[in-house]
Amino acid sequence: MLTLYLHIPFCKARCSYCDFYLVTGREQIAAFFSALSLETVSRSEELKGQTISAIHVGGGTPSMVPVRYLALWLEELAALCSFAPDIEIALEANPEDLSLKTMDELRSAGITRLSIGVQSFTTEKLHALGRAHTALQASRVTADALRRFESVSVDLICGVPGENGSLWQADLHEALALRPHHLSLYMLSVEPKTILHRQVAKGLVTVPDDALQASLYEDAQSALSLQGYSQYEVSNFSLPGHHSRYNLATWKREPYLGFGPSAHSFLVSPQMELRMANVSSLTRYLAAPAAATAFREELSVEERFTEQVFLTLRINSGLDVDFLRKGNKLGHTLSLAIARFLEKGWIEQQEERLYLTQKGFLFADLIAEEFIFG
Ligand code: SF4
Structure with a gap:
């Protein structure tokens, strides 16, 4: 069994705290999917004879690309390997992209799991994070997704500028009322070279200290445990059977293949373990998708x-x-x-x-x- 990751490198705008590889705008989406087809075919030897148990489509913002591109890629992939009968195909999505029509299209394309980038159910925090959706949208979309998908995960962030216990309690309260199958709780970290890093360095904003972050995290652990969620990783909590298959495979050091710019792969054989990474540049990826590997390293003992x-x-x-x-x-x-x-x-x-x-x-x-x- 093998899992796959696809990196969709597009976002409408860069959030202040984000350091992922991405480009803003939609202009190159069609070219990206043409290149992805070429990369996928060029890796047919790696896919041949494999059964895929999970595919994770991450980014960037996968929900901003037209669903037909994803559907076509999944069809191309299915021709090169086998999909397990109960395959999990997960897609990261932002609430503002998830109309009922889009969710139905994603479902028809084979997506079984939505991972919704809610980040917060409060207006104050969404504003501080510079997110494009509203608190109301976050709740409505999560409820709609729960009626359509086998598994729904919600991302929440704690420790944003201005965060306090009552805002975090409001987030947890709304999340537990909606009861998604899975929750990912991230503590905001101030990464170098981000807008947030510059704002903090100039004293324009302050983020909660470690003690407050730890106390918010512990509040969440207690609240989720009481409601039947099991913490199976530092940031991840699930109802029985709803862990992220792709993420769990990577933590267990099982082999996976990554497609798209900046995606990583991990290959395991009795002789060696190999980590590979695709080039972190859409321009270079588009120029030579069949030679996208920029880094390859055999791991020492x-x-x-x-x-x-x-x-x-x-x-x-x-x-x-x-x-x-x-x-x-x-x-x-x-x-x-x-x-x-x-x-x-x-x-x-x-x-x-x-x-x-x-x-x-x-x-x-x-x-x-x-x-x-x-
Ligand atoms: S939507 Fe996600 S990936 Fe895109 S800039 Fe914001 S945090 Fe980064």
Whole structure:
């Protein structure tokens, strides 16, 4: 089984906090899909004989491209490999793009799961984030999607400029009233080279400090757990059976293929593990889509170990203690680190596996770093 990712690199405008690879405007959409066809055919050897369990269409804003382009690409892909009978085809969408007609077209094209970039159900936060949709639209579209798709996920952001406990409670309250199958909760991070970074540096806006962010995150963990959502990753919560198949496969380090500019692939064979990335430039992608790979690296034993610890510690299936002990040279220092985190209540051990606790999810990267580097 294999999963696929498609990167659609278009947005109407760049949000102040975003550092993804994308271009603004629609002018090059047709050219992009022609190039994507060529890239897909050029990779037919990688697809041949494979069964695809999940496809994730991300971006950018996939919902701003005409659905017929996506439908055609899925048909081209299906001719080159097999789709599992219960395949999950997920698409990231912004509320302002999701008319009833568009949702029905997406459903007819084979999309089974919508991941809606709601970000907030409050006018104040949507305004602070510079999003194009209204709070009312976010609620209405989520409710409409829940009547049409097998799985609906909602993205929320906490820690935006001006955020406080009551705004976050309003977000959680509305999300839980709508009861999507899945919620992704992101803490806003101020990435270098973004508009938000410049605004913060100039003192034009302030973002909540780490303590407030942590407290908002913990409020969400408690509220969602009470309503039957299971936290299966640092930022992701689902009702039973509604985790994101593609995302979970990447955290489990299962192989996947990425298409489109800046998309990554991970190939696994008994001999080696290979990470590849497509060129992060639409212009260069359009010029040579059949030669889009810009980066290819075979992972060393140390790199495999580091990835395994960082990625598997994030998810709720836990980390094998024996694997951890054998993979590094820390010896006694590792035992001390495990004992310290157990005592702090950030991890728990069941038989031979270590799991993050609710509190520990906040410190996933810090714990992984200690386990690897001491
Ligand atoms: S819509 Fe999403 S991908 Fe596009 S600029 Fe905003 S945050 Fe980035």
